[in-house]
């Protein structure tokens with residue numbers, strides 16, 4: 276499954292839809308010098324510029340206090356030029372991540388990490404949904420993967436990927452099983468999956484023996500190894516799966532594209548073009 280090509284299509288759509296909506300700005304907040312985070316933020320800025328969204332870069336030093344970070348978020352909440360606010364995770368250990376995410380105005384919560392967005396998703400109401408699971412659903416739809424009634428197994432239960440992915444799949448009428456580190460006999464569960472979503476962060480945890488022949492396998496994992504960037508899915512799975520997302524070039528580019536679409540959603544809420552829940 277070609278996430279790179281599909282993401283380019285989504286970005287083109289966003290660019291087209293952004294034009295009549297007037298100025299749109301995405302503020303990114305990065306605290307500290309984590310090199311992977313810096314790369315992600317840079318890619319998000321590039322993608323913004325490509326579609327006509329203005330990126331506002333806030334890069335703060337590692338030792339920034341929680342109070343100073345909360346003050347910045349409050350300023351961004353009040354700034355009419357800022358349509359969406361993205362706080363790049365992880366934050367340094369001395370800052371309470373939950374407190375910062377809760378401080379983002381829900382109407383600017385383009386990452387979908389605010390409890391009010393998560394609650395709306397749980398209720399099945401339209402809202403901001405984290406971009407990675409949105410990208411997973413977009414890939415499944417683009418490849419006409421039948422979701423209704425499909426047994427879908429999601430490995431991982433984080434609030435960023437696993438849980439929201441499971442909720443979106445449930446809304447699409449899939450039968451959903453969520454696995455995690457305490458799941459007994461993971462392979463016995465995953466072998467039942469018509470659709471398998473791996474969001475663990477362990478290279479090669481999903482082997483060919485764990486996949487039902489012909490299943491659709493979505494690899495969300497990003498693992499930096501001596502061999503380079505790899506997913507959670509062992510390369511041997513390509514022999515068994517019906518459809519498979521590569522790493523890189525699968526879910527990663529979709530995440531950025533769907534973040535842009537979420538920023539359009541924020542603009543529509545703020546312009547009164549969509550009712551804000």
Ligand code: NAP
Pocket residue numbers: 407430431432433434435436437454455456457458461474475476477495496497498526527528530
């Ligand atoms: P996370 O918060 O660390 O969650 C990992 C999940 O995997 C947890 O629920 C954990 O279970 C489960 N797990 C760990 N070991 C397991 C095992 N042996 N068997 C079954 N489940 C196990 O990570 P995350 O933020 O969800 O991210 C997951 C992966 O996706 C990472 O590699 C991350 O880099 C990648 N990611 C990619 C994108 C993208 O754009 N492509 C975006 C976000 C994240 P417990 O809950 O029991 O601990």
